[in-house]
Amino acid sequence: MTTESRTGPAPAPTGPLSSIDYSEQIPNNVNLAGDRRLQRALEGWQPKFLDWWKALGPALPTKDVYLRTAIAVGRDGWAHFAHVPMEQYRWGIFLAERNPDRAVSFGKHKGEPAWQQVPGEHRAALMRLIVVQGDTEPASVEQQRLLGATSPSIYDLRNLFQVNVEEGRHLWAMVYLLHAYFGREGRAEAEQLLKRNSGDLDAPRILGAFNEETTDWLQFFMFTYFTDRDGKYQLGTLKESAFDPLARTCEFMLKEEAHHMFVGTTGVQRIVKRTAELMKSRGTADIFGCGGIPLQVIQKYLNFQFSVSMDLFGSEQSTNAGNYYSSGLKGRWQETRRKDDHVLLDEVRTMTYVENGEFREKEVPVLSALNLDLRDEYVADCANGVRRWNQELEDAGLDDRLVLPHEGFNRRVGVYAGHHVSPNGEVLDDAAWQACVDGWLPSAADRQAVASLMVPEYEYGKFAGWIAAPQTGINDQPVEFDYVHLAEEGIA
Amino acid sequence: MxxxxxxxxxxxxxxxxxxxxxxxxxxxxxxxxxxxxxxxxxxxxxxxxxxxxxxxxxxxxxxxxxxxxxxxxxxxxxxxxxxxxxxxxxxxxxxxxxxxxxxxxxxxxxxxxxxxxxxxxxxxxxxxxxxxxxxxxxxxxxxxxxxxxxxxxxxxxxxxxxxxxxxxxxxxxxxxxxxxxxxxxxxxxxxxxxxxxxxxxxxxxxxxxxxxxxxxxxxxxxxxxxxxxxxxxxxxxxxxxxxxxxxxxxxxxSPRTGTQGVELAPLDRRETDAEISYPYVIARLNRSARRAEITVQGPAARPPADAAGVLALGVGYWPMAVTRALDDLILRLRTNETELGTWVLRTEGDTDLVLAYDAQLRELGDDWFVNEMVHFYKRTLKRLDVTSRSLIAVIEPGSCFAGLLLELALACDRQYMLDGVYEDVDPAAEPATIVLTESNDGPYPMGNGLARLQSRFWGRDELSSEAMAKAGQRLGAQACDAAGLVTAALDDIDFEDELRIVLEERASLSPDALTGMEANHRFVGPETMETKIFGRLTAWQNWIFIRPNASGPGGALRRFGTGQRGDYDYRRV
The missing domain is CATH 3.90.226.10 (2-enoyl-CoA Hydratase; Chain A, domain 1)
Structure with a gap:
């Protein structure tokens, strides 16, 4: 259960009963059996995907995992739970149901019927958007492949794997679009998605944040909270796309993404809860010695992950983003609920920037600042989780609080790049920054200390000492449920 | 009018x-x-x-x-x-x-x-x-x-x-x-x-x-x-x-021979808003997609036995009929259909028959009428070369891009060839082939003096030689792809969609920039008087035409005859 105020809990399955062709190798609701071209393309791609999964997917050997599998988009269950061997997970292709009356809701094509085919005019841009989105999906699986070895519980291990298989399915979703709508170039790009690998010096993932190693579970939860949330917002803009198959694909992916948000929100929350307990009982903030993660270190991890995720939104002012919008390729978050003309040719907004060591504001055309618009939505959303984490501190009777750093803190992209801004929003010179940065961002020593706490706990129902147990299990199962059967029983 | x-x-x-x-x-x-x-x-x-x-x-x-x-x-x-x-x-x-x-x-x-x-x-x-x-x-x-x-x-x-x-x-x-x-x-x-x-x-x-x-x-x-x-x-x-x-x-x-001329009878042209057709050439005008789909048909019968037979057929002789139709079509589309920015060229017919005519034009090359036809076709292809439209050749089963007709494909900016057949349309069809002949090695030079094949492989003579070594053979899609004769050889799973996207994408680009790009790419290698006129002179002239110094309200072209001189902006650009 999640309390995300913007998305709400993962929505209950609705809609008509859809017919699924289980006889096919690839579960789908896109009539794969009737599309000779797509079938051949995907069947050719699937073995390569499985090879990739075996080589770069989760490293910890398991027999099976209690996973949710999307087997349909309709009411008969996209939330279907069972123990399945991960390599037999049914990665399939699901698009939200088609609305035959859907019209383009923004940009110069506003009011025209949504596109069922890629217009040649937008082929290159659409393919680029899909490739960049698709590239992030397998990247996080690669980044997280070793985490199973240090899982704080079987419950968390299962959540990790759930996130991993769903990222795999999201890769499938993007590959489907590439295969179905972009011909041989699309197929070549789909192959490249498996050839680029996170952190690979020769063929890295496209976006920087996806080449960073996930060193420990605190970072994993922060990643899931902040970086996957960027993904959620990107999907939210693609869900508005005039290209209907992309819109429907992303709409369904967003439902799954809600689970990742849940893992991040509750993961950090449980760490904060445990930290608060230890701080209270030991009467000190320095709790590394007693097996907890100090709040200051949590804050540093938060600072880091928030700031690198902010960079993923790109420059505040972007011609590409404006073109994507005007052309109908990519909308705004909750486009249809916005109360404006959805064309934005005359709208302006203010933008903060740094000049001569201080913050200034200027008016810019909204169309040129759509990345900023999306990032503002994201920041507001991020604040909700922080409030929730602080509730644990308050409940424990502590005065300490976690905060989101200033939007200009530790930025490499956009108007703040090249400037030093402290977490509470002061513009600093080089020397002042260097003097303080270790107090704001995790140092090697911090990471080392956190890593030293990361010892696996594979006994059902038990949890590592630096994280609290969740209140409930998955799918109404108890917390001690056997969510994962490891390949070698007794390892715990 | x-x-x-x-x-x-x-x-x-x-x-x-x-x-x-x-x-x-x-x-x-x-x-x-x-x-x-x-x-x-x-x-x-x-x-x-x-x-x-x-x-x-x-x-x-x-x-x-x-x-x-x-x-x-x-x-x-x-x-x-x-x-x-x-x-x-x-x-x-x-x-x-x-x-x-x-x-x-x-x-x-x-x-x-x-x-x-x-x-x-x-x-x-x-x-x-x-x-x-x-x-x-x-x-x-x-x-x-x-x-x-x-x-x-x-x-x-x-x-x-x-x-x-x-x-x-x-x-x-x-x-x-x-x-x-x-x-x-x-x-x-x-x-x-x-x-x-x-x-x-x-x-x-x-x-x-x-x-x-x-x-x-x-x-x-x-x-x-x-x-x-x-x-x-x-x-x-x-x-x-x-x-x-x-x-x-x-x-x-003068070495000119011949006594009996060939009357250039009026063209048998039919026009609707969506189509211009002649015997052997048909153009479908797809206005919403801003393109013309041009199909050249091969001959229906074997050529006549000798020069006298050719002369007797006159404008009805297949190469002559095709050339006249193409010439007229190019001029009409260029002048009257400026919004149709892409021309898609196809052929259909019997490759053997095309080859028979192709050979005859060479064998009877000393005949004055045949000589005139060869030069007329050469000039018509040159018209195509300097046409400010994107030219895309589509090579499918049933096509007959051989010898002189292959020049049409080689004149295009890109060539798309179906590898195999359309499984859902006609699985029993013969896959498309193309055939190179001596016609592709000199008799129809471009304005730069080179054959289109030489232009295609400019500076890499070994590639033209290798291609010409295969003259006379029926080259399938894979062979054409390997020899660099086509842009892409795609099977039917990809072909239609790829082509649709290519054409839509092309139609969305700036027509001015496309014209400039195509003109730059088409004329490789040496400069001739023709390439200078169609390239250097034309580009400068077109620039001058749109400058205010010529065509602005006070421009010299506008003011001519008013008693006022041009009012120039004297800054050099």
């Missing part, structure tokens, strides 16, 4: 273009319908006399005074050039002269240029250039020597027509001159190769060419002869005699 409204004072190009509904231009005419030319045949010498009907402009709004011309006049000139070659095998010299006193030709009509849209001017220049090149081609390849008998002043485009002739004789009457007054008077360049031919063909020194092109009144006979601007200057009393002598000398030296 459509009667249209033209504003009295066109403010600028955009307005003129917006307000002027351009007529659909017809290129069909015949000597008995000429309004501006008179064609007299006297044995081996023909005389073509230009007497422009002042009120015979193609578009209202200007009078064609002083033997000035517009597109309509030039369409007649083109028709005459063609008929002389096909209908008059006995004619071995052509005298081009004027029917007015003291004025041979004043060039393109300035008021016409001033009121025309940019696109109209550009297309007009292209067509007139092609006609001038055709005159030179007749001299070079048909044994029909053109002699300009300038019985009065030849100004601007008038002198440029003369430059296309093999000899230029200017009357020595103390006042007639040759001149290129465009730059000083109109602030533009001579648009039909004048600058290029003065230095490259007439071999006039650079500084003299500079003097000539900036002096509006030009030069009289003595200087003109001394500098090489004309070959001779002859007094009025012996002018006719001198011209006749030159004509007969040229005729005597």
């Amino acid at each position: 459509t009667v249209i409204e033209t504003p009295d004072h066109a403010e600028d190009d955009v307005d003129a273009a917006a307000l002027t509904v351009l007529p659909d231009v017809e290129f069909d005419t015949a000597p008995d319908r000429y309004r501006h030319f008179k064609l007299d045949i006297d044995g081996e010498v023909a005389t073509l006399t230009l007497t422009v009907d002042e009120d015979g402009g193609l578009v209202p709004g200007y009078q064609l005074k002083m033997n000035s011309y517009d597109l309509g006049v030039d369409i007649e000139l083109y028709d005459a050039v063609q008929r002389l070659r096909f209908e008059h095998p006995r004619v071995r010299a052509v005298v081009l002269t004027g029917g007015l006193e003291r004025m041979f030709c004043a060039g393109a009509n300035i008021r016409m240029l001033a009121q025309s849209s940019h696109a109209w001017k550009v297309n007009f220049c292209k067509f007139t250039n092609e006609t001038r090149n055709g005159i030179e081609d007749a001299t070079a390849n048909s044994g029909q020597t053109w002699i300009a008998a300038l019985n009065g002043t030849a100004a601007g485009g008038g002198y440029e027509i003369a430059l296309a002739c093999e000899q230029i004789v200017l009357i020595d009457d103390g006042s007639s001159t040759v001149s290129l007054p465009e730059l000083p008077l109109l602030g533009v360049l001579p648009g039909t190769g004048g600058l290029t031919r003065v230095v490259d063909k007439r071999l006039v020194r650079k500084d003299r060419a500079d003097l000539f092109a900036t002096r509006p009144e030009g030069y009289r006979g003595a200087t003109a002869v001394q500098w090489g601007l004309v070959d001779a200057t002859v007094p009025r009393n012996s002018f006719a005699q001198d011209i006749a002598r030159r004509a007969h000398e040229a005729a005597a030296a």
Whole structure:
């Protein structure tokens, strides 16, 4: 259960009963059996995907995992739970149901019927958007492949794997679009998605944040909270796309993404809860010695992950983003609920920037600042989780609080790049920054200390000492449920 | 012809273009319908006399005074050039002269240029250039020597027509001159190769060419002869005699054979809003997608046994019928369908039959009619090369891109070939093949003097040689792909979608930038007079045309005839 105020809990399955062709190798609701071209393309791609999964997917050997599998988009269950061997997970292709009356809701094509085919005019841009989105999906699986070895519980291990298989399915979703709508170039790009690998010096993932190693579970939860949330917002803009198959694909992916948000929100929350307990009982903030993660270190991890995720939104002012919008390729978050003309040719907004060591504001055309618009939505959303984490501190009777750093803190992209801004929003010179940065961002020593706490706990129902147990299990199962059967029983 | 409204004072190009509904231009005419030319045949010498009907402009709004011309006049000139070659095998010299006193030709009509849209001017220049090149081609390849008998002043485009002739004789009457007054008077360049031919063909020194092109009144006979601007200057009393002598000398030296001509009967063309069709050529006009789908059909039967059989068929002989149709189609689409920015070229028919005709054109190459056809097809392909449209060849089962027809595909900017067959349409079809022949290795050169295959593999002769080593073989999609003869060989799973996306994408790009890019890519390698005219001259001229110094409200082209000079922005760009 999640309390995300913007998305709400993962929505209950609705809609008509859809017919699924289980006889096919690839579960789908896109009539794969009737599309000779797509079938051949995907069947050719699937073995390569499985090879990739075996080589770069989760490293910890398991027999099976209690996973949710999307087997349909309709009411008969996209939330279907069972123990399945991960390599037999049914990665399939699901698009939200088609609305035959859907019209383009923004940009110069506003009011025209949504596109069922890629217009040649937008082929290159659409393919680029899909490739960049698709590239992030397998990247996080690669980044997280070793985490199973240090899982704080079987419950968390299962959540990790759930996130991993769903990222795999999201890769499938993007590959489907590439295969179905972009011909041989699309197929070549789909192959490249498996050839680029996170952190690979020769063929890295496209976006920087996806080449960073996930060193420990605190970072994993922060990643899931902040970086996957960027993904959620990107999907939210693609869900508005005039290209209907992309819109429907992303709409369904967003439902799954809600689970990742849940893992991040509750993961950090449980760490904060445990930290608060230890701080209270030991009467000190320095709790590394007693097996907890100090709040200051949590804050540093938060600072880091928030700031690198902010960079993923790109420059505040972007011609590409404006073109994507005007052309109908990519909308705004909750486009249809916005109360404006959805064309934005005359709208302006203010933008903060740094000049001569201080913050200034200027008016810019909204169309040129759509990345900023999306990032503002994201920041507001991020604040909700922080409030929730602080509730644990308050409940424990502590005065300490976690905060989101200033939007200009530790930025490499956009108007703040090249400037030093402290977490509470002061513009600093080089020397002042260097003097303080270790107090704001995790140092090697911090990471080392956190890593030293990361010892696996594979006994059902038990949890590592630096994280609290969740209140409930998955799918109404108890917390001690056997969510994962490891390949070698007794390892715990 | 459509009667249209033209504003009295066109403010600028955009307005003129917006307000002027351009007529659909017809290129069909015949000597008995000429309004501006008179064609007299006297044995081996023909005389073509230009007497422009002042009120015979193609578009209202200007009078064609002083033997000035517009597109309509030039369409007649083109028709005459063609008929002389096909209908008059006995004619071995052509005298081009004027029917007015003291004025041979004043060039393109300035008021016409001033009121025309940019696109109209550009297309007009292209067509007139092609006609001038055709005159030179007749001299070079048909044994029909053109002699300009300038019985009065030849100004601007008038002198440029003369430059296309093999000899230029200017009357020595103390006042007639040759001149290129465009730059000083109109602030533009001579648009039909004048600058290029003065230095490259007439071999006039650079500084003299500079003097000539900036002096509006030009030069009289003595200087003109001394500098090489004309070959001779002859007094009025012996002018006719001198011209006749030159004509007969040229005729005597001509290798031209043939007695019985081939009548260029009116084309059997059918038109609807969505289609233009001829026997063997059909163009479907897809206006919403902004493209024309052109299909050339192969022959229905084997060629006749010999040259006599070919001549008997005349315009019905398959290569002749295809060439005439293509020539007309290209001109019509270029002039009347400017929004159809992409031409998709296909062929359909029996490859063996195409090869039989292809071989016959070579075997009977000494026959005058066959020779004319080969050069006509060559010129038509050159028209395609300089056409400002994206050209895409689609090679599918049932196509017959072999030999001379393969030149069409090679003229295209890209070639898409289906590998295999359309499984869902006709799984039993024969997969498409193409066949190279000697026709692809020289007889149909581009403006740069190279075969299209050589141009394709410019600087990599081994690739053309390797391809030509496969001449005569039926090359399937994979072989074509490997030999670099096609852009992409795709199976039916990808083909349709890929093609759709390619065409849609193409149609969405800037038409101006595409024209520039295509022209840059098509003409690799050496410069010739033709490539200079269609590249260097045209690009500069088109730039000058749209600059305010020419076509702005105070531009020289606009102001001509108002008594005011051009009001220039003197900053150099």
